[in-house]
Amino acid sequence: MATVTELRDKLRRPLAAELATGCADRVVAGGVERLLASPLAGPFPGVREALRGYAELDAGARAEALERALALLDGAERKTAPRPAARQAPPAAAPGERLPLDAEVTRLDTGPGGARKLTSLGLHTVRDVLHAYPHRHEDRRALPDLAEVEEGQKVTVEGTVVAKSRRKPKPNMLILDVTLETPSGGRVKASWFNQPWVERQLREGARLVLTGRVKKFGRSVQLGVEHLETVEDARESLSTGRIVGVYDSKDGISQEFLRRSAFRALQAAPLDDYLPAHWRRERGLTDLGDALWGIHFPGDEGQLERGLHRLRFDEYLFLELRMLLQGEDAVLLGKRFQATSDDIARFESALPFSFTNAQRRVLLEITDDMRSERQMARLVQGDVGSGKTAVAACALYLAVRDGYQGALMAPTEILARQHYANLVGYLGKLDVRVGLLIGAMTPKQKLEMQTRIAEGEVDVVVGTQALIQENVRFDNLGLAVVDEEHRFGVMQRRKLLAGRPDVLVMSATPIPRSLALTAYGDLELSVIDELPPGRTPVETKLIQDTHRAQAYGFVMRQIREGRQAFVVTALIEENENLELLAATQLADGLKVMLPEARIDLLHGKMTAAEKEHVMDRFRAREFDVLVSTTVIEVGVDVPNASVMVIENAERFGLSQLHQLRGRVGRGSAKSYCVLVAGEHSKKTRQRLKIIEGSTDGFVIAEADLKLRGPGEIRGTRQSGIPDLRLGDLASDVEIIEQARALAKHILAHDPRLEHPRLGYLRSELQNRSQSVAFREVI
Numbered sequence: 004m005a006t007v008t009e010l011r012d013k014l015r016r017p018l019a020a021e022l023a024t025g026c027a028d029r030v031v032a033g034g035v036e037r038l039l040a041s042p043l044a045g046p047f048p049g050v051r052e053a054l055r056g057y058a059e060l061d062a063g064a065r066a067e068a069l070e071r072a073l074a075l076l077d078g079a080e081r082k083t084a085p086r087p088a089a090r091q092a093p094p095a096a097a098p099g100e101r102l103p104l105d106a107e108v109t110r111l112d113t114g115p116g117g118a119r120k121l122t123s124l125g126l127h128t129v130r131d132v133l134h135a136y137p138h139r140h141e142d143r144r145a146l147p148d149l150a151e152v153e154e155g156q157k158v159t160v161e162g163t164v165v166a167k168s169r170r171k172p173k174p175n176m177l178i179l180d181v182t183l184e185t186p187s188g189g190r191v192k193a194s195w196f197n198q199p200w201v202e203r204q205l206r207e208g209a210r211l212v213l214t215g216r217v218k219k220f221g222r223s224v225q226l227g228v229e230h231l232e233t234v235e236d237a238r239e240s241l242s243t244g245r246i247v248g249v250y251d252s253k254d255g256i257s258q259e260f261l262r263r264s265a266f267r268a269l270q271a272a273p274l275d276d277y278l279p280a281h282w283r284r285e286r287g288l289t290d291l292g293d294a295l296w297g298i299h300f301p302g303d304e305g306q307l308e309r310g311l312h313r314l315r316f317d318e319y320l321f322l323e324l325r326m327l328l329q330g331e332d333a334v335l336l337g338k339r340f341q342a343t344s345d346d347i348a349r350f351e352s353a354l355p356f357s358f359t360n361a362q363r364r365v366l367l368e369i370t371d372d373m374r375s376e377r378q379m380a381r382l383v384q385g386d387v388g389s390g391k392t393a394v395a396a397c398a399l400y401l402a403v404r405d406g407y408q409g410a411l412m413a414p415t416e417i418l419a420r421q422h423y424a425n426l427v428g429y430l431g432k433l434d435v436r437v438g439l440l441i442g443a444m445t446p447k448q449k450l451e452m453q454t455r456i457a458e459g460e461v462d463v464v465v466g467t468q469a470l471i472q473e474n475v476r477f478d479n480l481g482l483a484v485v486d487e488e489h490r491f492g493v494m495q496r497r498k499l500l501a502g503r504p505d506v507l508v509m510s511a512t513p514i515p516r517s518l519a520l521t522a523y524g525d526l527e528l529s530v531i532d533e534l535p536p537g538r539t540p541v542e543t544k545l546i547q548d549t550h551r552a553q554a555y556g557f558v559m560r561q562i563r564e565g566r567q568a569f570v571v572t573a574l575i576e577e578n579e580n581l582e583l584l585a586a587t588q589l590a591d592g593l594k595v596m597l598p599e600a601r602i603d604l605l606h607g608k609m610t611a612a613e614k615e616h617v618m619d620r621f622r623a624r625e626f627d628v629l630v631s632t633t634v635i636e637v638g639v640d641v642p643n644a645s646v647m648v649i650e651n652a653e654r655f656g657l658s659q660l661h662q663l664r665g666r667v668g669r670g671s672a673k674s675y676c677v678l679v680a681g682e683h684s685k686k687t688r689q690r691l692k693i694i695e696g697s698t699d700g701f702v703i704a705e706a707d708l709k710l711r712g713p714g715e716i717r718g719t720r721q722s723g724i725p726d727l728r729l730g731d732l733a734s735d736v737e738i739i740e741q742a743r744a745l746a747k748h749i750l751a752h753d754p755r756l757e758h759p760r761l762g763y764l765r766s767e768l769q770n771r772s773q774s775v776a777f778r779e780v781i
C-alpha cells in the first residue's frame with residue numbers, strides 16, 4: 004500500500020511538469036525511466052507497460068501515458084485502502100510536530116515562501132493562522148442532480164467527460180469544450196479559453212469535479228469553470244468536494260495555499276479549550292477544537308454553525324471581559340472648554356445652511372461634554388450624508404476658539420484629503436488654520452507640517468494614521484475627531500489620546516442603540532437621526548444584467564444634463580488582479596457603449612497619489628464616469644455625481660451597498676442608483692429588493708440579517724466593527740447577553756482572573772490582545 008502511494012506521488016510530479024510546460028523535458032523523462040526501472044515499480048507491470056518507451060513519446064502522449072499509469076495506481080490503491088468515510092473529517096495527514104500557539108509561522112510546513120506569504124498577510128504565529136477565519140464559505144460538495152440549478156448560481160458537479168472538442172476560431176485563440184455526464188445522467192457543458200494546459204485533464208472518460216457559475220441556455224446548463232480537479236485529486240483536496248472556506252487574501256496568495264496553511268495549523272496546534280467543560284455545556288457551546296475545525300473545514304453545515312456560534316461567543320466574551328477590566332479607570336479628566344453658544348452661532352452663521360434639529364441636539368450633547376472636566380469619549384452615529392462632518396467641524400471650531408488645537412483622523416488618504424477640503428471650506432473663513440498630514444507627502448513636507456503642528460502654527464490638522472505616529476507632537480491638542488472608527492483599533496485611538504484630548508468618533512455604521520454599548524462600551528452615543536432638508540431619497544432600481552444597455556442609456560442622459568456617474572464593480576474571487584481586470588474590461592466596454600462620455604478608472608492597485616489625482620479630476624468634472632472597484636470609500640463626497648451603477652450587486656453585503664449608494668444624492672439634484680444583478684436567483688432578488696425599497700440604514704441592516712444564511716459574507720465587512728470578526732451586533736443579541744453575563748459572573752468572583760482554573764482563559768485574553776491577528780481588538 005505504501006508503495007502504491009509512493010509511486011503515485013513520484014509520478015505526479017512529472018505529470019505536473021508535463022502539464023505545466025507542455026513540452027518534453029529530458030530531465031523529467033530520465034527521472035521517469037529510472038523510476039520504472041527501480042524496485043518501487045517492480046510490483047506494477049501494468050504501470051511499466053503504460054509507460055513503456057516514455058522518453059521517446061511526444062509531450063501530449065507522455066501526459067496521457069502518465070495519466071493512464073496514475074489511474075491504474077489509483078485503482079490499486081482503492082482496492083487495498085479502506086475508503087475514507089464520507090467527507091466528514093478533513094483528510095488525514097501524517098502526524099507532525101506539535102507546535103505551541105505562539106510558534107512562528109516559519110515552523111508550519113507550508114512550502115517554499117509560505118511563511119513569507121503568511122506574514123505579508125499579517126499572520127505571524129500559529130494562533131494568527133488559526134484565527135484568520137474564512138470570511139465566507141462556499142458549498143463545493145457535488146450536487147446530486149442539476150434539475151434545480153439557477154442561472155448565476157455557483158455549483159460543483161462531478162461527472163465523466165463524454166464529449167470533447169477543441170476549436171481555434173483565431174490563430175491565437177484556443178477553445179476547449181467538454182460535455183460532462185453526471186452520475187444521475189444530467190449533462191453539463193464547460194469551456195476553457197486559451198488554457199491549453201487543462202486539455203490533458205479533459206480526455207474522454209476522465210472523471211472530473213468542476214466548480215463554476217451556471218449559465219442556462221434553455222434546458223442546457225453551461226458552467227463558467229473556476230475550479231477543476233480530477234475525481235481522484237478531489238478526494239484529498241481541501242478545495243473541493245466539501246464546504247470550503249474563502250479567506251481574505253491578496254495578489255499572489257492563493258486560496259489553496261491559505262487552506263493548506265490553516266489545515267497545517269489545525270493539525271499542529273494544541274486546541275485545548277480555555278472554557279471549562281461545564282460552562283460550555285450550560286451554554287450549548289461546542290469545544291474549541293470542533294469549532295476551529297468547523298470554521299476552516301466544516302464536515303457539514305451543522306459543524307459550521309456550531310463553530311461559528313462558539314467562536315462568536317468567545318469574541319463577545321473577550322470583548323466584554325476587556326471592557327469590564329478597563330472600566331475601572333473609565334472616568335478620566337480631560338480638557339475643560341468654554342464652548343460658548345456665541346461661538347456655535349458664529350460657526351453656524353458662516354455655513355451656507357442651518358443645522359438640522361438632530362445636528363443641534365447632538366451639538367448640545369457634545370458641548371455638555373466639552374464643558375465638563377471629564378474627558379469626552381463620544382460616538383456620533385448618523386446615516387450617510389446626515390451631516391456628521393459639519394457637526395465635528397463645529398466642535399473643532401469650539402476647541403480652537405478656546406485656544407486648543409484639533410485633529411481629525413480619517414481611515415484613508417482620499418478621505419483625509421476630502422475632509423481637509425471640507426474643513427477648509429467650513430473653517431477657513433473663520434480664520435482657523437487647517438493643515439494636512441498624510442503618508443503621500445514628501446518627507447520635507449511632512450517635517451514642515453510636523454514642525455508647524457508642534458509650534459502651534461496650525462489649529463486643526465487632518466490626517467490618516469500618520470497623525471498618531473511617534474514623531475507628531477501637538478503643541479496643545481484639545482479635541483480629536485476620529486472618522487469611521489471601525490477602521491482603527493482602539494489602541495490607535497488611545498495613542499492619539501496621549502495628552503488627554505476630548506475624543507469624538509464619527510460612524511455611519513447602523514447599530515441599534517442597545518447594542519452600541521457592546522461595540523463601543525467606553526463611548527457615549529449621540530445619533531443624528533435626520534437628514535438635511537431638501538434631500539430627495541436616492542431612487543434605486545434593481546435590474547438584471549441583460550438590461551444593462553438601458554441602464555447605461557440612462558447614465559448617458561444624466562451626463563448630457565451635466566451630471567456625473569459612478570460605476571462600481573465587485574471584488575471577484577478575492578483576487579486584486581482579477582478585480583482590476585474586471586474593472587478595466589468594464590471601463591473599456593463602457594467606452595465603446597458610451598462613446599460620448601469621458602470615462603476614467605480608479606482601483607486598489609493605484610498609489611494613494613494616483614487615486615487622489617483621479618478623484619481630484621473627477622471632482623473638477625474633468626471626466627463624466629468614474630469606474631471603480633470598491634476603493635470608492637465610505638465618505639467620498641462628489642455632490643455633482645447623481646447616478647451610481649453597481650455591477651454584480653449581489654456580491655456586496657446590503658450595508659455595504661447602502662454605504663456605496665450614499666455616494667450619490669449628496670447634492671440638490673435628484674439621484675439614482677442602479678443595482679445590476681449578475682445572478683438571477685430568487686434569493687438574490689429578494690435581498691436586493693431591500694435596498695431598492697429603503698434608504699434607511701437601520702431598516703436595511705435589520706432586513707439583511709433576517710435573510711442572511713451561514714455561507715454569506717459576515718463579520719467586519721458587514722458590521723463594520725473590527726473587534727468582531729465573526730460577530731454581528733445586530734443579530735447576536737442573545738449571544739452577547741450570554742457572554743456579558745458570563746464575563747460579569749467571572750469577574751464578580753475573581754476580579755483579576757487570578758484563580759488557577761482560569762489560567763487558560765487569562766492567557767488567551769492576554770495573547771489575543773498581543774496577537775497581530777487580533778490587533779484591532781485591543
Ligand SMILES: Nc1ncnc2c1ncn2[C@@H]1O[C@H](COP(=O)(O)OP(=O)(O)OP(=O)(O)O)[C@@H](O)[C@H]1O
Binds near residue numbers: 385
Ligand atoms: N444641516 C444641513 N443642511 C444642508 N446641508 C447640510 C447640512 N449638514 C450637512 N450638509 C451637507 O450635506 C453633505 C453631507 O454632510 P456631511 O459630509 O457632514 O455628512 P456625513 O454624515 O459626514 O456624511 P458621510 O457619512 O457620508 O461621510 C455635505 O455636502 C454638507 O455640506
